[in-house]
Amino acid sequence: MNENTPVIQARNLDLTFETNDGPIHALQDVSLDIMKGDFVSFIGPSGCGKTTFLRVIAALEEPTGGTVTVNGMTPDEARRARAYGYVFQAAGLYPWRTIEGNIRLPLEIMGFERPEMRERIDRVLQLVDLEGFGKKFPWQLSGGMQQRASIARALAFDADILLMDEPFGALDEIVRDHLNEQLLRLWDKTSKTIGFVTHSIPEAVYLSTRIVVMSPRPGRITDVIENTLPRDRPLDIRDTPEFLEIAHRVREGLRAGHAYED
Amino acid sequence: MMRNLLSILTVVAAIIGLWYAACIPMNMHEATQQAQRAGTEVTPATASERLQLGGIALAVKNPTLWRGSFGQDRPRLPSPDQVMTELWNTTGAMALSGRAMSKRSLVFHSWITLSATLLGFAFGTGLGIILAVGIVHSRAMDMSVMPWAIASQTIPILALAPMIIVVLNSIGLQGLIPKAIISAYLSFFPVVVGMVKGLRAPGMMQLDLMRTYNATQGQTLWKLRLPASMPYLFASLKIGISASLIGAIVGELPTGAIRGLGARMLTGSYYGQTIQIWSALFAAAILAAILVGTIGLIQRRTLKRMGMQP
Incomplete structure (x- = not known):
């Protein structure tokens, strides 16, 4: 695959949930290409379908219309080929397993050999800066460290795609800044394709190569913003005029999608 | 820990006290019977009259005979020490004499x-x-x-x-x-x-x-x-x-x-x-x-x- 092949390709995607209060249009006519090595953020108010879109890509939801391909396969084939790692909003570590044990979980399920497991665990622990914490139980770690461990778990089996659903949403600002910086470095080192759901504008602008602005009822894409910031981004890039300019565009996009409310 | 132990012991002591107290009216009929046979004055004097009375009333009328409610062979309600003694005799004591697996143990x-x-x-x-x-x-x-x-x-x-x-x-x-x-x-x-x-x-x-x-x-x-x-x-x-x-x-x-x-x-x-x-x-x-x-x-x-x- 070269740089210009879409890894994830969505065409006219629809998803309607039937509920007792009538149908809910979670996604309507969503089309998007995500290229190899992209870092794409999905931003929008709650109910705009950003999480649903991520779940459709992961084959955790079935679309009611349109098509998606992941690595040229259907999402379910991609899931069975273990094409992606998924990071949820909560770390969701198993309390009865150590940090190592948690990272080993997908490796056990996928049937890796023991020496290889060992080698992979050590490598991802190092990637997320948790060397020396492998033998600890989750409750012995802070919330930020637990979330890093869950990212390590998603990285352990080396899928090309990383899908992250508001992974830092429950963490405080300082920890979040730190993890954002780490995530950028990790993306740079591993050159994975990342889909990242957030509701924070600075986070989206700081991390992404492209920002997908979504709006609710029905959930749809209202704008796709190319991020022109350089790949190398120190934290204080957030005070530069370029950064603020892009953040402004995102805010405008969110407001436009929201205007019919109030 | 000490406070816990203290409250547990208080409850246990209260239960045992209540149990002993209950033994008196429960076993009073038998106690008066035995006392009469031994020649002691009992009120009321005949067994049929006593049967008309409840255990508590009989105990009130014969306060001197309370002791006879304890240590009977076949009490209606055995006292805690009788039960504990029997329990020890049929477990620990038999085990010590090597008869732990006897039919009476x-x-x-x-x-x-x-x-x-x-x-x-x-x-x-x-x-x-x-x-x-x-x-x-x-x-x-x-x-x-x-x-x-x-x-x-x-x-x-x-x-x-x-x-x-x-x-x-x-x-x-x-x-x-x-x-x-x-x-x-x-x-x-x-x-x-x-x-x-x-x-x-x-x-x-x-x-x-x-x-x-x-x-x-x-x-x-x-x-x-x-x-x-x-x-x-x-x-x-x-x-x-x-x-x-x-x-x-x-x-x-x-x-x-x-x-x-x-x-x-x-x-x-x-x-x-x-x-x-x-x-x-x-x-x-x-x-x-x-x-x-x-x-x-x-x-x-x-x-x-x-x-x-x-």
């Missing part, structure tokens, strides 16, 4: 009941876990098994036990197995209920995570559902083991069994040996406490090894 009878309890508990727990796994994985089983499991527990075991014994006897099963089956019948239910809840304890996110790994149902069961259900399992096991013990004792009652704690209680009641009944009762209670305590200990060690916070 409560250690022997306890062992008979315990073996049925443990076997039944193993059956019941195994059956309970298998049913719970089935219920969680199959909607048909969820709809069909649970109502029957609940219905099974609404039938009084005392009514069912003789039938189980008779039916099994007719196919040549006697002794340990029928009792164990009655035990299992009582103990599988809390395990089913607890394990269904425990196996369903993992949330949507945990299950979605397994799905993203393309884990099989077996892997999800083994690596997620079973470990997550452990706290629930142990809570159920504690109820299950005491239900097993009750099952084993009830299983000994209708068979005319001559061995086991249930048999001890039954023969005690045939011959008016209240002290024997009470000491068998206490032996059963102590056995239950040991069993539940043992499970509590295993629970603490297991959950600690699983890294769950104490």
